[in-house]
Amino acid sequence: MYDARHTEAQVDQTETKISAKGVQVYYGDTHAIKDVDVEIADKTVTAFIGPSGCGKSTFLRCLNRMNDTIDICRVQGDILIDGEDIYDRRVDPVQLRAKVGMVFQKPNPFPKSIYDNIAYGPRIHGLAKNKADLDVIVEKSLRRGAIWNEVKDRLHAPGTGLSGGQQQRLCIARAIATEPEVLLMDEPCSALDPIATAQVEELIDELRLDYSVVIVTHSMQQAARVSQKTAFFHLGNLVEFDDTTKIFTNPEDPRTESYITGRIG
Amino acid sequence: MSLIWLLGLVLAIAAVGYALGRTRALSSTNGDIRKLHSLPSYYGANVALKSAIPALLVLVVWLVAQPLIVSGVVSSDIPDSAIPEGSSRGLVMSEVKRVAAGLDGAVAAGTMSASYAASAQADMDDVTKRMRDAQQITPEALTPEILTAGQRFRAMVAQGKWAMTAVVLALAVAGAFWGLRESHAEFRARNTVERVTKVLLIAAASLAILTTVGIVLSLVFNTYEFFTMYPPLEFFFGTTWAPSFSGRGGSSELGIVPLLWGTFYISIVALAVAVPIGLFSAIYLSEYAGPKVRAIAKPLLEVLAGIPTIVYGLFALLTVGPLLVSIFGKDGFGWMQSGTAVMTAGIVMGIMLIPFVSSLSDDIINAVPQSLRDGSYGLGATKSETIKQVVLPAALPGIVGAILLAASRAIGETMIVVLGAGAAARLSLNPFEAMTTVTAKIVSQLTGDTDFSSPEMLVAFALGMTLFVVTLGLNIFALYIVRKYREQYE
Numbered sequence: 092m093y094d095a096r097h098t099e100a101q102v103d104q105t106e107t108k109i110s111a112k113g114v115q116v117y118y119g120d121t122h123a124i125k126d127v128d129v130e131i132a133d134k135t136v137t138a139f140i141g142p143s144g145c146g147k148s149t150f151l152r153c154l155n156r157m158n159d160t161i162d163i164c165r166v167q168g169d170i171l172i173d174g175e176d177i178y179d180r181r182v183d184p185v186q187l188r189a190k191v192g193m194v195f196q197k198p199n200p201f202p203k204s205i206y207d208n209i210a211y212g213p214r215i216h217g218l219a220k221n222k223a224d225l226d227v228i229v230e231k232s233l234r235r236g237a238i239w240n241e242v243k244d245r246l247h248a249p250g251t252g253l254s255g256g257q258q259q260r261l262c263i264a265r266a267i268a269t270e271p272e273v274l275l276m277d278e279p280c281s282a283l284d285p286i287a288t289a290q291v292e293e294l295i296d297e298l299r300l301d302y303s304v305v306i307v308t309h310s311m312q313q314a315a316r317v318s319q320k321t322a323f324f325h326l327g328n329l330v331e332f333d334d335t336t337k338i339f340t341n342p343e344d345p346r347t348e349s350y351i352t353g354r355i356g
Numbered sequence: 357m358s359l360i361w362l363l364g365l366v367l368a369i370a371a372v373g374y375a376l377g378r379t380r381a382l383s384s385t386n387g388d389i390r391k392l393h394s395l396p397s398y399y400g401a402n403v404a405l406k407s408a409i410p411a412l413l414v415l416v417v418w419l420v421a422q423p424l425i426v427s428g429v430v431s432s433d434i435p436d437s438a439i440p441e442g443s444s445r446g447l448v449m450s451e452v453k454r455v456a457a458g459l460d461g462a463v464a465a466g467t468m469s470a471s472y473a474a475s476a477q478a479d480m481d482d483v484t485k486r487m488r489d490a491q492q493i494t495p496e497a498l499t500p501e502i503l504t505a506g507q508r509f510r511a512m513v514a515q516g517k518w519a520m521t522a523v524v525l526a527l528a529v530a531g532a533f534w535g536l537r538e539s540h541a542e543f544r545a546r547n548t549v550e551r552v553t554k555v556l557l558i559a560a561a562s563l564a565i566l567t568t569v570g571i572v573l574s575l576v577f578n579t580y581e582f583f584t585m586y587p588p589l590e591f592f593f594g595t596t597w598a599p600s601f602s603g604r605g606g607s608s609e610l611g612i613v614p615l616l617w618g619t620f621y622i623s624i625v626a627l628a629v630a631v632p633i634g635l636f637s638a639i640y641l642s643e644y645a646g647p648k649v650r651a652i653a654k655p656l657l658e659v660l661a662g663i664p665t666i667v668y669g670l671f672a673l674l675t676v677g678p679l680l681v682s683i684f685g686k687d688g689f690g691w692m693q694s695g696t697a698v699m700t701a702g703i704v705m706g707i708m709l710i711p712f713v714s715s716l717s718d719d720i721i722n723a724v725p726q727s728l729r730d731g732s733y734g735l736g737a738t739k740s741e742t743i744k745q746v747v748l749p750a751a752l753p754g755i756v757g758a759i760l761l762a763a764s765r766a767i768g769e770t771m772i773v774v775l776g777a778g779a780a781a782r783l784s785l786n787p788f789e790a791m792t793t794v795t796a797k798i799v800s801q802l803t804g805d806t807d808f809s810s811p812e813m814l815v816a817f818a819l820g821m822t823l824f825v826v827t828l829g830l831n832i833f834a835l836y837i838v839r840k841y842r843e844q845y846e
Contacts, residue, residue: 160733162646187734199727202750211745214736262731267734 236264256287629706
């Protein structure tokens with residue numbers, strides 16, 4: 092088993108960051124995720140695609156235990172990050188989420204200033220020793236979020252006053268300010284116009300150099316543009332998981348082919 | 357004919373009109389509903405409304421106007437010579453009304469015939485005796501002038517009643533005919549009924565507003581009258597509250613400062629109790645409590661809001677006061693003389709306000725979008741960090757609004773103060789001393805023998821006006837903040 096994984100990793104020339112085995116998720120009596128196995132590589136963009144309600148967002152939220160905040164949700168199976176079971180009792184979900192950042196579908200800046208939005212994570216995790224340190228982190232994050240030039244003159248204006256696309260980039264900058272190792276993005280562009288979408292996609296491509304990025308998207312073009320690996324979910328099952336080029340040009344499963352050609356979903 | 361009968365008759369005419377209008381509209385198209393502009397019931401309603409509304413409107417106006425007109429006419433007919441020394445026309449008029457009521461009662465009891473009551477002139481003692489036999493209140497000395505005026509009063513009231521009955525019934529019938537004439541296929545009965553509905557709703561709304569305006573105006577005029585007798589500067593800046601009831605005016609000192617101080621001091625103590633407890637319970641209920649706990653705890657907390665304030669007052673007087681005395685009184689710290697104190701009233705008032713603060717804050721905290729909490733959890737924040745740094749700042753304007761609403765309730769509270777804080781108007785910083793508030797003093801100024809021409813009475817209106825302005829200001833400020841908060845999301 093170990094050998095098989097090792098070989099695969101060597102083939103990809105990258106290490107496995109997240110490894111999920113036999114993951115089952117239930118919402119009350121509903122069986123939302125059925126026996127999903129997936130290996131997500133480091134420094135790679137992995138896209139989850141599939142029709143609405145297929146469980147891709149649910150699975151994404153399992154990766155940083157955001158589902159813990161939903162009372163009726165139960166997760167079974169193993170999810171390992173860097174070989175460590177994140178559902179182990181000794182793991183603190185709060186620490187886990189500092190390591191696995193998340194960007195949501197709708198931009199959700201806090202009703203604070205732009206500066207305080209970015210500084211929120213570093214402050215609660217004590218990443219900055221003093222004000223100057225924090226200033227550096229804020230500027231670096233905003234630059235990496237590709238929004239520095241637009242907001243550098245109004246860092247103390249409220250974050251809610253920005254446009255939708257700017258808000259989403261602010262939220263991405265906020266997520267990377269805590270220096271996570273994995274960045275989860277749940278349809279980050281669904282509320283954005285094409286120009287803002289292009290900016291965010293460019294950003295995702297740059298983030299790949301340092302992070303393992305997992306992105307849920309409804310746009311097949313987006314998945315094809317930004318990801319190296321693609322997973323296709325259907326009715327709670329992981330139907331196919333392979334290189335993005337392979338999925339979009341030569342899928343093995345007939346359901347995948349139907350979906351990417353627009354016949355189901 | 358009594359009023360109830362008249363009312364019933366008008367409604368009966370309207371009901372008959374409804375049935376007739378319906379039938380007439382239907383028969384105008386030979387029973388084919390689809391050729392009518394509106395459903396048949398609308399034609400009926402049109403007739404009913406047209407017969408009932410004008411008639412009832414005239415009835416109400418008549419009922420208000422008739423006594424005014426009749427007493428005006430009768431009182432102007434009383435000769436000046438009939439008004440005794442030291443009395444006034446108004447006092448004589450109330451005698452006249454009493455005589456008229458006495459005659460009515462005597463006729464009803466059978467000690468007097470109707471014609472005797474209407475025309476008896478000669479023997480005052482006989483008239484008085486007959487009225488007394490019928491258990492009526494009689495003036496000490498019945499004069500011929502008063503008797504004549506009383507008889508005139510009776511006659512006019514009786515005439516007015518007949519005229520009113522005739523006019524109202526005629527209007528109802530005329531309205532019904534007007535409506536019936538319109539009941540044919542082309543008439544847009546639905547639109548008419550719709551418009552009348554709208555007017556009725558507007559009337560209800562404006563009645564509420566007009567009442568408020570009336571209350572404010574009565575406050576304003578009486579306050580103005582007070583200030584013509586008592587210097588405003590001394591009222592607003594005087595630091596002594598010492599009304600005298602024996603010698604009218606002059607010797608009273610009516611400074612509002614000690615009362616306002618008592619009001620604010622007690623309110624601050626109340627808020628100091630209610631805000632932390634209410635806010636924390638709201639946070640627990642909305643963020644931590646499971647659905648089961650919430651389903652039980654929230655209604656239980658809101659039961660507090662249903663307890664009448666007089667019961668809180670008893671609680672202050674019998675439980676909290678003695679308890680505080682046993683701790684801070686002679687046997688303890690020695691700060692407190694008796695159970696009635698700012699602390700007693702403030703604590704109990706705070707308990708009363710807890711459900712206010714918690715219920716409103718709970719709603720406001722629940723209105724903070726889940727996406728903000730998710731965003732914070734997603735960055736690795738704990739629950740309390742999220743609440744402290746994201747949820748509460750986002751909800752703060754709304755919470756401030758809730759606190760201000762609670763504050764304006766605290767300022768207007770009376771019963772708890774009367775029973776818990778005593779009646780001594782005092783300027784002091786010691787919260788264990790008895791003090792009193794504006795509202796409690798309004799009550800004590802207006803209870804007992806009321807003569808609305810002395811400054812000691814009229815000061816109540818000035819106090820009420822001041823309080824009204826303060827609470828109105830607080831409410832407007834609270835609404836402004838709550839509204840600003842609403843614009844924050846989306």
